[in-house]
Amino acid sequence: MKKFQVNAISFVLCLSMSVFSDTGFSGELSKTKADPGKNGTWTGEAGKDNFIGNCSPCHGETGEGDGPLADNLGLGIKPRNLSDAKLLSARTDEFLLKVIKSGGVAVGFSEAMPSWKETYTDIEIKQIIQYVRGVLCKCAYNEKK
Numbered sequence: 001m002k003k004f005q006v007n008a009i010s011f012v013l014c015l016s017m018s019v020f021s022d023t024g025f026s027g028e029l030s031k032t033k034a035d036p037g038k039n040g041t042w043t044g045e046a047g048k049d050n051f052i053g054n055c056s057p058c059h060g061e062t063g064e065g066d067g068p069l070a071d072n073l074g075l076g077i078k079p080r081n082l083s084d085a086k087l088l089s090a091r092t093d094e095f096l097l098k099v100i101k102s103g104g105v106a107v108g109f110s111e112a113m114p115s116w117k118e119t120y121t122d123i124e125i126k127q128i129i130q131y132v133r134g135v136l137c138k139c140a141y142n143e144k145k
Contacts (some may be wrong), residue, residue, distance in 0.1 A: 047131030
């Protein structure tokens, strides 16, 4: 049953990606240059639309882990609350990139978090991270010394 749920979620996410793929970024992303900021977060305008199109079905539009698919990930599995500044400020941008790019399994999380490496370039993933940090959690990585 769990495998069926993961496959169903993957199907819905792929479907939503197809629906939102023509949101006005054709050609624009290829012109976007990566520009590291103070905390290593990269700039770009596509982060919000990519987050809404593919991340919000589970994480919710405000990142609180309350998207329409949040209750269908499996018994006891909930999406991370990406508006939680305390949680996100403890995670590096590199860690977040790895989770998004390679999926939850790559960092010991649930397989319900899919890999997006076939969908997004590293630059696009960094744009999503910038959106999450700048808008949802309003936080930066805070290295504990």
